[in-house]
Amino acid sequence: MTISKKYWNSFAAKMNPYTPGFQPEADPQLIKLNTNENPYPPSPAVLQAIQNINSDHCRLYPPAVWDDLRQAISTGYAVPVETVFCGNGSDEILSLILRTFTMPGERMLLVDPSYSLYPVLAAASGVQTVKIPLDTDFQIPFNSLPQSGYSVAFIPNPNAPTGILASPGKLERFIAGFAGIVVIDEAYIDFCDHPDSSSCLSLISKYDNLIVTRTFSKSFSLCGLRAGYAFADPSLIAGLLTVKDSYNLNIITQTAAAAAVNDMLYMKKNAAAVRKTRQTAVKRFQQLGFDAVPSQANFLLVRRSGTDMEDLYNYLMNHSIHVRYFSDLPDYLRVSIGTDLQMERFFAEVEHYLA
Amino acid sequence: MTISKKYWNSFAAKMNPYTPGFQPEADPQLIKLNTNENPYPPSPAVLQAIQNINSDHCRLYPPAVWDDLRQAISTGYAVPVETVFCGNGSDEILSLILRTFTMPGERMLLVDPSYSLYPVLAAASGVQTVKIPLDTDFQIPFNSLPQSGYSVAFIPNPNAPTGILASPGKLERFIAGFAGIVVIDEAYIDFCDHPDSSSCLSLISKYDNLIVTRTFSKSFSLCGLRAGYAFADPSLIAGLLTVKDSYNLNIITQTAAAAAVNDMLYMKKNAAAVRKTRQTAVKRFQQLGFDAVPSQANFLLVRRSGTDMEDLYNYLMNHSIHVRYFSDLPDYLRVSIGTDLQMERFFAEVEHYLA
Numbered sequence: 001m002t003i004s005k006k007y008w009n010s011f012a013a014k015m016n017p018y019t020p021g022f023q024p025e026a027d028p029q030l031i032k033l034n035t036n037e038n039p040y041p042p043s044p045a046v047l048q049a050i051q052n053i054n055s056d057h058c059r060l061y062p063p064a065v066w067d068d069l070r071q072a073i074s075t076g077y078a079v080p081v082e083t084v085f086c087g088n089g090s091d092e093i094l095s096l097i098l099r100t101f102t103m104p105g106e107r108m109l110l111v112d113p114s115y116s117l118y119p120v121l122a123a124a125s126g127v128q129t130v131k132i133p134l135d136t137d138f139q140i141p142f143n144s145l146p147q148s149g150y151s152v153a154f155i156p157n158p159n160a161p162t163g164i165l166a167s168p169g170k171l172e173r174f175i176a177g178f179a180g181i182v183v184i185d186e187a188y189i190d191f192c193d194h195p196d197s198s199s200c201l202s203l204i205s206k207y208d209n210l211i212v213t214r215t216f217s218k219s220f221s222l223c224g225l226r227a228g229y230a231f232a233d234p235s236l237i238a239g240l241l242t243v244k245d246s247y248n249l250n251i252i253t254q255t256a257a258a259a260a261v262n263d264m265l266y267m268k269k270n271a272a273a274v275r276k277t278r279q280t281a282v283k284r285f286q287q288l289g290f291d292a293v294p295s296q297a298n299f300l301l302v303r304r305s306g307t308d309m310e311d312l313y314n315y316l317m318n319h320s321i322h323v324r325y326f327s328d329l330p331d332y333l334r335v336s337i338g339t340d341l342q343m344e345r346f347f348a349e350v351e352h353y354l355a
Numbered sequence: 356m357t358i359s360k361k362y363w364n365s366f367a368a369k370m371n372p373y374t375p376g377f378q379p380e381a382d383p384q385l386i387k388l389n390t391n392e393n394p395y396p397p398s399p400a401v402l403q404a405i406q407n408i409n410s411d412h413c414r415l416y417p418p419a420v421w422d423d424l425r426q427a428i429s430t431g432y433a434v435p436v437e438t439v440f441c442g443n444g445s446d447e448i449l450s451l452i453l454r455t456f457t458m459p460g461e462r463m464l465l466v467d468p469s470y471s472l473y474p475v476l477a478a479a480s481g482v483q484t485v486k487i488p489l490d491t492d493f494q495i496p497f498n499s500l501p502q503s504g505y506s507v508a509f510i511p512n513p514n515a516p517t518g519i520l521a522s523p524g525k526l527e528r529f530i531a532g533f534a535g536i537v538v539i540d541e542a543y544i545d546f547c548d549h550p551d552s553s554s555c556l557s558l559i560s561k562y563d564n565l566i567v568t569r570t571f572s573k574s575f576s577l578c579g580l581r582a583g584y585a586f587a588d589p590s591l592i593a594g595l596l597t598v599k600d601s602y603n604l605n606i607i608t609q610t611a612a613a614a615a616v617n618d619m620l621y622m623k624k625n626a627a628a629v630r631k632t633r634q635t636a637v638k639r640f641q642q643l644g645f646d647a648v649p650s651q652a653n654f655l656l657v658r659r660s661g662t663d664m665e666d667l668y669n670y671l672m673n674h675s676i677h678v679r680y681f682s683d684l685p686d687y688l689r690v691s692i693g694t695d696l697q698m699e700r701f702f703a704e705v706e707h708y709l710a
Contacts, residue, residue, distance in 0.1 A: 004590040007536055007564065008597075009458045017597045020419050026411065041410035050408050050607065055396035056381065058405075058611070061578045064375050088443050088581075091600040099479065103364045104459060117601070124454065124598050181362055209362065223416045224606035235359040242363075242372045243479050245446040246472070251579040252405070252607050256413070 011104070011126045018120040021324055031345055033336040034322040036160075036188075036299050038221035040270040040339070042256075043263040046222065049255045062251035065241065069249075072258040073229055082234040083204055085241070086257075088248050090187060090215040090228030091117065093240070094154070097211060098125040100239045101181050102151040109153035111140050113161060113329060115185065118154045127151070138162040138293055142170050148179040156185040157200070158192065161326065161334045163295025165192055168200050175200075175207050181236070183211045188297035190219030190271045191278070198296070201231055208233040218298060219271045220260045227257040274298045278337045284347050288354065299336045301329075307354070309333050315353050321346055366459070366481045373475040376679055386700055388691040389677040391515075391543075391654050393576035395625040395694070397611075398618040401577065404610045417606035420596065424604070427613040428584055437589040438559055440596070441612075443603050445542060445570040445583030446472065448595070449509070452566060453480040455594045456536050457506040464508035466495050468516060468684060470540065473509045482506070493517040493648055497525050503534040511540040512555070513547065516681065516689045518650025520547055523555050530555075530562050536591070538566045543652035545574030545626045546633075553651070556586055563588040573653060574626045575615045582612040629653045633692045639702050643709065658686045662709070670708050676701055 005013045021035035066086045074081040087093035094117070102108065104126030110118055112131035119129045130150070135141050138159070145153075153174075158165045175182045184200045192198040200212050216227040227249070230240075260267065278295065285292045285302050293301040303309065313325040313333055323346075324334040338346070360368045376390035396402075421441045429436040442448035449472070457463065459481030465473055467486035474484045485505070490496050493514070500508075508529075513520045530537045539555045547553040555567050571582040582604070585595075615622065633650065640647045640657050648656040658664065668680040668688055678701075679689040693701070 003593045004563070005594070007456050007591060008594045009454075009456055011458075012455045012594050012598050015597050018601050020416070020601045023416055023418065026415075032415070035416055037415055040414075042413050046413060047408075047410060050405060050413075053402075053405050055402060055576070058397050058401060058579045059395075059576045060381075060387070060392055061375070061378055061390055061572075062581070063378065088447075088605075089600065089602060091602065092443075095600060099364075099454075100367045101362050101364055103366075208359070217416075221410070221414045223602075224413045226417070226602060226605040236362060238358045239360070239363045239367050242370050243367050245444065245450060246373050246375045247444060247446065247578075247581060250443075250581040250605065250608055253605055 011124055015120065015123045018117050022322060024322060029320050031321045031338060031342045033338050033342065033346060034324045036218060036297070036336045037223050038218060038270060038274070038298065039337070039342060040221055040273060042221040043260055043266040045259040045263045046256045049259040050252060053252055053255070057251045062247055062249065062254055064246055066249050066254050069254045069258040072261045076261045076264055077201065077231070079201070079204070079231060083231050083237060085230045085232070085237050086249055087228045087230070087244070089217065089226040090185070090213045090230070092248065093213055093228045093230050094118070094183070094185070095121050095124070096240050096244055097152065097181070097183055098122065098127060100243045102127045106151040107149060109146065109150040111155060111159070114154070115156050115160045138164045140166050140170070142174055145174060147177045151180045152183060153178060153180065154183045154185060156187065158188045158295065158297040160188065160297065161299065161324070161329070162293050162301050163188070163297035163299060164293065165198055165296040168198065168203070171200055172203055175203065175210050178209065181209050181211060183213060185213045187213070187215045187218055189214070190267065191274055191298045192296040193275065204231045204233060208235060211236055216257050216260055220267050221270065222257065222260060225253045225256055227253050274337050277340055277343055280340070281337060281343055288347070288350060299334050301332050301334050303331045312350070312353055316349055319349050321349055366479055370475065370478045373472045377677060379677060382675070384675050386676045386693060386697045388693050388697065388701060389679045391573060391652070391691045392578050393573060393625060393629065393653065394692070394697060395576055395628060397576040398615055398621040400614040400618045401611045404614040405607060408607055408610070412606045417602055417604065417609055419601055421604050421609050424609045424613040427616045431616045431619055432556065432586070434556070434559070434586060438586050438592060440585040440587070440592050441604055442583045442585070442599070444572065444581040445540070445568045445585070447603065448568055448583045448585050449473070449538070449540070450476050450479070451595050451599055452507065452536070452538055453477065453482060455598045457482050461506040462504060464501065464505040466510060466514070469509070470511050470515045493519045495521050495525070497529055500529060502532045506535045507538060508533060508535065509538045509540060511542065513543045513650065513652040515543065515652065516654065516679070516684070517648050517656050518543070518652035518654060519648065520553055520651040523553065523558070526555055527558055530558065530565050533564065536564050536566060538568060540568045542568070542570045542573055544569070545622065546629055546653045547651040548630065559586045559588060563590060566591055571612050571615055575622050576625065577612065577615060580608045580611055582608050629692050632695055632698055635695070636692060636698055643702070643705060654689050654691045656687050656689050664688050667705070667708055671704055674704050676704055
């Protein structure tokens, strides 16, 4: 059926919406390594917070600026509360950044490949994207990044879907010289071998054009709750507060996310387990003749000379294992890091396929 | 402290953000009649749905197009599923409507007074608002509403903060003649004496420029969960689906809202109780010398000759009763309908004040 776009604005009419990874029906037989979810449960304190929700929580408006959650993040990361913003997933924060700091017709700087949501958000705001190709080893070509002519640059670190980590030193030099706002999307930072020294968080007090975004989805195992957060100079946070919907975060997510950040050790333990499995998985891939991009995230981008990756992808799906295949990276598969047991079954099926 | 707006876009820099009603700390002594929350709890099925949330719900991405909730709404309202949209509160849906169907510089038609959020959303999108004054008795002057030159018209029905209901017949003639999209915001429709015949819902199959928005906040007692929904021609819903964030509604809200809509009778019983208390309250106001605007919503806009409403507002607040005072409607107070007991205490304090 052809859908009439008679009333759509010209931005929407030209948009190709973001394609989320396939979400199969819940099935204990199925191994889901396609959307970078955490294979481990969230802190028991999160479930307890959800259990404690009562009818008054439901009935009354939630705090408009997420007081308890914001305070918990401020304490957990040792930053002033006015440098903290919370959103309905970091997706909402990324969208709000465009709606607050760019105008239609302005330009956004991206590296390519990176997170495929960014150009979709730009298109929705009528912002043009310019994509600078990564080096052949997927490193950011810092020397050839432009410094002016852009309202905003979005850089995921570690990058997705490669998992490559850029050094904060190189990023700082870029931020210092860039005329617009630099968004460092640290969705996967907790999976790095050294999260604290890999993060740009400490730079927010130094640069008023830097926004560091984070999410509760990945390391905190809370994709389902839609909670993202960001750190920036209070002048940027004030802009986001002005443009956001009055009550952008429901009370349950606020309460559960605060419980998660108050149990940071639990998250770190899960992230360490993912890191360990990632190291083992890299070795297994190499033993089977794959190249794995050196990832610091909870996924591996892999390829194998002479193997048709789309065919392997379909084979795995037919054997109840979901991974991600991107048509614009046809030589690669992206495999999220699951539990050790899930990875065992994944590699057994890959071996079957190759045999 | 002066906040630098150096990086803000020109829409954000000019915005005055929406002012939500004061949300005091939870206190059993306090009577909260200031933000039109429902005084009765949501269906027990909602609390049960929240209790049933497990760690896999938290860990995995939620359905991107809210399959179960959308189906429940489709069934509950007997409309095709492709005419249903769900959002993070109806606020998000109203914002998305502007971002999907208007361009900066275009115009939005409003009546005045109406819901004060609309011009804030317009400003965020760079859309100009034109406000047509209501008649002296707060009725919409349908004969003087323009038919062209506007991308969109937002009309709450019943209106807020007056509670006045416009007839669907008059609204239909306006929709039929209007060149842009008409949004009928039915946040309060369930509190009408005759919700079904007062709603414009049946018109969505007839007019491809009509969007009817609803919320779970008011009649379903779920302000805290941030769930809104909308009905429209599939061509408009497809536009909203294109522009929305991938996962705009967390899994708990999806599940809890589906439970609420599946227990429609519970909501109707609560709405009937609010209606009954509203009727009693109107009489009490009249006995005390107040004029009450004839409201079909869960609030009453009242005034009293010779009484300083701001002073009464402050007096009530000092006695732990919160109502709403709007500086642009200085002769009035807006009082949400509470339980009978809460209204008794409210009227007792008003009598004290007047004595």
